[in-house]
Amino acid sequence: MDMLRITGLHKRFGNHEVLKGLDLSVPEHSVFGFVGKNGSGKTTTMKTILGLIKADDGEITVAGEKVVYGQTATNHHIGYLPDVPEFYDFMKPREYLVFCGEITGMEKEDIEKRADELLRLVGLDKEERRIKGFSRGMKQRLGIAQALFARPKLLICDEPTSALDPMGRKEILDILYSVRNETTVLFSTHVLSDVERICTDVAFIDNGVISIHGKLEDLKANFNSNEYLVETLNESDTFVLLEQFGGVQIAPTRLVFKEGKTEIFDIMNFIAENKIPVVKIERFEKTLESMFMEVITK
Amino acid sequence: MRALISFTKKEFKSQIRSAKFNILIGLFIFFGILNPLFAKLIPFLFETLEDAMAQAGMNMPITPASDLDSWAQFYGNFSLYMIIFIIMQGNIFTKEYGNNTLVLVLTKGLDRWKVLCSKAFMLCALWTFYYLIYFLATYAATEYFFNTSIAQNVVVSAVYLWIGGLWICALAIFFSTLAKSIGTVIAGTLIPYILMSIFSVIPSIDKYLPTSLMSGANLIYGITSPSDYLIALGITVVTAAALITASVPMFNKKQI
Numbered sequence: 347m348d349m350l351r352i353t354g355l356h357k358r359f360g361n362h363e364v365l366k367g368l369d370l371s372v373p374e375h376s377v378f379g380f381v382g383k384n385g386s387g388k389t390t391t392m393k394t395i396l397g398l399i400k401a402d403d404g405e406i407t408v409a410g411e412k413v414v415y416g417q418t419a420t421n422h423h424i425g426y427l428p429d430v431p432e433f434y435d436f437m438k439p440r441e442y443l444v445f446c447g448e449i450t451g452m453e454k455e456d457i458e459k460r461a462d463e464l465l466r467l468v469g470l471d472k473e474e475r476r477i478k479g480f481s482r483g484m485k486q487r488l489g490i491a492q493a494l495f496a497r498p499k500l501l502i503c504d505e506p507t508s509a510l511d512p513m514g515r516k517e518i519l520d521i522l523y524s525v526r527n528e529t530t531v532l533f534s535t536h537v538l539s540d541v542e543r544i545c546t547d548v549a550f551i552d553n554g555v556i557s558i559h560g561k562l563e564d565l566k567a568n569f570n571s572n573e574y575l576v577e578t579l580n581e582s583d584t585f586v587l588l589e590q591f592g593g594v595q596i597a598p599t600r601l602v603f604k605e606g607k608t609e610i611f612d613i614m615n616f617i618a619e620n621k622i623p624v625v626k627i628e629r630f631e632k633t634l635e636s637m638f639m640e641v642i643t644k
Numbered sequence: 645m646r647a648l649i650s651f652t653k654k655e656f657k658s659q660i661r662s663a664k665f666n667i668l669i670g671l672f673i674f675f676g677i678l679n680p681l682f683a684k685l686i687p688f689l690f691e692t693l694e695d696a697m698a699q700a701g702m703n704m705p706i707t708p709a710s711d712l713d714s715w716a717q718f719y720g721n722f723s724l725y726m727i728i729f730i731i732m733q734g735n736i737f738t739k740e741y742g743n744n745t746l747v748l749v750l751t752k753g754l755d756r757w758k759v760l761c762s763k764a765f766m767l768c769a770l771w772t773f774y775y776l777i778y779f780l781a782t783y784a785a786t787e788y789f790f791n792t793s794i795a796q797n798v799v800v801s802a803v804y805l806w807i808g809g810l811w812i813c814a815l816a817i818f819f820s821t822l823a824k825s826i827g828t829v830i831a832g833t834l835i836p837y838i839l840m841s842i843f844s845v846i847p848s849i850d851k852y853l854p855t856s857l858m859s860g861a862n863l864i865y866g867i868t869s870p871s872d873y874l875i876a877l878g879i880t881v882v883t884a885a886a887l888i889t890a891s892v893p894m895f896n897k898k899q900i
Contacts, residue, residue, distance in 0.1 A: 396751045398750070398900055418753045419753065420753075426748065430744075437657070449651060492748060
């Protein structure tokens, strides 16, 4: 079952069309990476799912229920962590979580239990300061706790690691990974190593539409066009190879050939026959980064 | 209902824990005491200036100050204090828009009308609280400084003024659902108030305007009676209710 389904989503801000018929489906219990460069429409998509932005066209359903702009019924299924979560900074973290529990209609005993449980999970259980004095990382961790508080079916995180140091990033990713059995996670990012680390599914958004979408493993397997790097000793030999076999010159003495388009053995024969001095020949697997670069430079 | 109570509790905490709360309490006590104090001082001022004024050919009869003068000050200074209140508290919505704190609350499924009701209730409660302080401070200081009881309809006129203040709060709430900045809210709230104050010089229009409820001086001098304001009272209540009702769909459509 799909926890989230988006069909034909359009959104325009003035003359700029941000979303141009976006289709997306997020399977239940997946950790879904929503990847795109800055300004590609990730945040607009997420805010439309949350009913905070009105779509010009298209339909969104969360757990089978239709999202209506301005009304927040479907948000009962969602936990949301914005890129920069803002809290009532006159409150203490526990007080804020209790407030979250109360406005979502949870029972008092459950609120107390859940607050203890989540503060422990995010490492804020011994924190007695008001939120005003919190660092960015601490706010992000509290953000995850508040998003998970009402046991949402769908957790939406908008670039949760983008502004954090490596330690903070690791903490947030570990937490997101640890909750994958409880909920479906949709998180946007442009940090591809984060996606490779915790995601089961991925979608690339570019120019207002989804260009690649599917299970991360399948995508990696289907993108079977691995690449070869050939580095020659002399720049003149690089030109000879370039003229003979094509490829992409990425440095004065380095050429990249796509597997399938050019047979590496032909290149190796040519090198042997012409006695071209070579520094190295390397085969490297298609990475998420190269997939992403391919998508955005199409 | 629990969500509504919880959000309202949050609003109270936010006020009580802010420095603004204590500052406004201090200010309104000070303003309240200032009314009879001014009334008491003005005859003294005239007395000291009497000789200089007589030399300039001006002859002003100096009458002893009474509680009436204190209450006249109370109504005379009201506009200024109402403006201070709106400037200090008119950001009850816009502060949350600016800080993005409503995003997490609304994305938890809290109905927007509950947010609106809590905030409208809070603004009216704050107005009632500060106004009560202002009134009681003036009342106590007037009792302390003057032995006279000339002023008429003190309580009724004070209640009318309070209702007038609630009407201004309704304007502030309505414009808060339209605007994003505190500047626009203040302008949207005060411009109708100022315009009505200008139009109130026309007697045939004045009796229909909510601002006539705020000109309580005529009541305390006994020039008018409380029943003279019933039309204005009705119009004030109806327009305030209409403003709050219109705020609901406006707030539902607002992009946050």
